[in-house]
Amino acid sequence: MKYMHEYRQAVTIRQLADKIAAVTRQHWTIMEVCGGQTHAIVKYGLQQFLPAQIELVHGPGCPVCVTSIDIIDKAIDIAARPNVIFCSFGDMLRVPGSEKDLQSVKALGGDIRIVYSPMDALTLAQHHPDKEVVFLAIGFETTAPANAMAAYQARKKGINNFSLLTSQFLVPPAIEAMCQSPQSRIQGFLAAGHVCAITGYESYPKLAEKYGVPIVVTGFEPLDILQGIFLCIQQLEQGRSEVENQYSRVVRQQGNLPAQQMINEVFECQSQSWRGIGHIEQSGLKLSEAFRPFDAEQKFGLRDKVSSANNKYDTAGCISGDIMQGLKKPCDCIHFGKQCRPESPIGAPMVSSEGACAAYYRYATFNESDTFNKNAAFNKSDTFNKSTTSEKTTTRRDQ
Amino acid sequence: MCLAIPGKIEDILNALPMERTGTVSFGGIRKEINLAFVPEADPGDYVIVHAGFAISKINATEARRIFDLLACDETDAPC
Ligand code: SF4
Numbered sequence: 001m002k003y004m005h006e007y008r009q010a011v012t013i014r015q016l017a018d019k020i021a022a023v024t025r026q027h028w029t030i031m032e033v034c035g036g037q038t039h040a041i042v043k044y045g046l047q048q049f050l051p052a053q054i055e056l057v058h059g060p061g062c063p064v065c066v067t068s069i070d071i072i073d074k075a076i077d078i079a080a081r082p083n084v085i086f087c088s089f090g091d092m093l094r095v096p097g098s099e100k101d102l103q104s105v106k107a108l109g110g111d112i113r114i115v116y117s118p119m120d121a122l123t124l125a126q127h128h129p130d131k132e133v134v135f136l137a138i139g140f141e142t143t144a145p146a147n148a149m150a151a152y153q154a155r156k157k158g159i160n161n162f163s164l165l166t167s168q169f170l171v172p173p174a175i176e177a178m179c180q181s182p183q184s185r186i187q188g189f190l191a192a193g194h195v196c197a198i199t200g201y202e203s204y205p206k207l208a209e210k211y212g213v214p215i216v217v218t219g220f221e222p223l224d225i226l227q228g229i230f231l232c233i234q235q236l237e238q239g240r241s242e243v244e245n246q247y248s249r250v251v252r253q254q255g256n257l258p259a260q261q262m263i264n265e266v267f268e269c270q271s272q273s274w275r276g277i278g279h280i281e282q283s284g285l286k287l288s289e290a291f292r293p294f295d296a297e298q299k300f301g302l303r304d305k306v307s308s309a310n311n312k313y314d315t316a317g318c319i320s321g322d323i324m325q326g327l328k329k330p331c332d333c334i335h336f337g338k339q340c341r342p343e344s345p346i347g348a349p350m351v352s353s354e355g356a357c358a359a360y361y362r363y364a365t366f367n368e369s370d371t372f373n374k375n376a377a378f379n380k381s382d383t384f385n386k387s388t389t390s391e392k393t394t395t396r397r398d399q
Numbered sequence: 400m401c402l403a404i405p406g407k408i409e410d411i412l413n414a415l416p417m418e419r420t421g422t423v424s425f426g427g428i429r430k431e432i433n434l435a436f437v438p439e440a441d442p443g444d445y446v447i448v449h450a451g452f453a454i455s456k457i458n459a460t461e462a463r464r465i466f467d468l469l470a471c472d473e474t475d476a477p478c
Contacts, residue, residue, distance in 0.1 A: 001426035003405035015469050036402050117451025145436055146450040194403045197455040249462035250447050250455045259436040
């Protein structure tokens with residue numbers, strides 16, 4: 001496909017890898033913020049093309065992973081009610097709430113539908129005026145305009161049997177929170193290209209300057225990610241901490257203005273709780289006053305309902321928060337590949353198609369002692385070709 | 400979730416500004432996509448699509464930059 005395959009050629013990948021090796025002198029730790037980038041890195045075995053001094057750590061940019069248990073429990077509560085059609089992106093169905101997941105509600109007869117776009121949920125509401133249609137509106141800035149448009153059109157067209165259960169996150173406050181953490185080892189960031197397609201990157205220079213970290217707006221194809229790493233390492237080696245845009249074919253400095261206008265019309269900022277990480281000031285969006293009638297929490301009387309803090313999943317030893325802050329890797333988790341697998345996940349990163357744990361499980365290989373080994377995991381001669389064809393061809397631990 | 404893929408606009412189905420939609424082809428697979436956020440994109444243009452919405456028009460000049468930098472031919476067969 002145009003604008004995809006040309007960024008996956010082995011020959012250009014190797015050229016860029018040589019350039020990275022040529023500029024790297026010291027040990028550097030870089031975080032790719034977006035879960036989509038994490039998947040590309042693990043799927044294509046990109047770490048094998050990097051010098052040993054470069055360590056990639058995986059960020060919190062997976063909305064399925066950071067949506068709080070509280071929201072999952074509210075989703076389960078609403079989806080189990082009669083007369084409700086509950087719509088969600090597919091990944092959310094298997095994310096554990098405090099007691100169960102949405103899939104189990106569906107198994108018991110709940111009308112839960114997987115949709116591709118929030119507009120599909122709105123169309124369902126138009127076709128089923130006798131039902132309440134609720135959309136689980138999760139996402140970062142990339143998805144916020146789509147979610148906002150669904151609410152905007154519902155209000156404009158008077159589709160009053162439609163509402164949103166929102167779990168919207170903002171990336172820059174999370175980057176700032178990680179920079180402020182005394183435990184942080186992150187020296188540079190690959191910012192999430194599709195988030196920046198909406199927001200632009202005018203808010204990043206002050207973060208880069210304040211915390212002395214290069215921030216490179218980066219795309220999602222193997223060549224994009226390696227070029228993002230190259231630009232980041234070049235800055236680190238030269239002692240610079242600036243903002244650069246690797247993904248200029250998609251991202252403009254000021255972002256997408258019509259999309260920003262739609263977000264500002266429908267949402268307002270609020271503090272947000274990130275699963276596994278905790279509370280971050282002004283890092284989320286909620287429906288603004290004019291759109292409250294389309295707020296599912298308000299409609300179903302759940303606004304003040306809070307789940308029990310000591311639920312079994314957060315106390316099960318899931319280290320997803322440490323992984324998403326770049327402090328640990330999935331293979332550091334005692335449950336990884338044992339009790340926690342995609343078919344029986346303990347934490348959300350094992351469910352999501354962008355979760356770091358799922359990426360390691362699906363694409364990484366294991367050495368003979370059956371423990372994940374970063375350096376042994378990638379076979380220089382063939383992994384890239386194998387991974388690009390199909391995930392089925394990668395070696396996976398026997399069930 | 401923030402996965403977004405490139406596709407080519409083939410035609411415009413609804414031209415109302417806030418409801419603008421069109422057919423977008425993803426390597427031959429066609430889907431109706433909301434184009435309200437890319438008013439500047441027309442049939443023949445490539446856009447990046449996420450959750451049923453085009454979020455950005457691809458700039459063809461910028462897309463070639465990395466290949467100029469590496470001084471190689473972007474039409475080499477993918478591996
Ligand atoms: S492997 Fe499972 S339990 Fe461990 S951090 Fe990942 S999601 Fe949590």
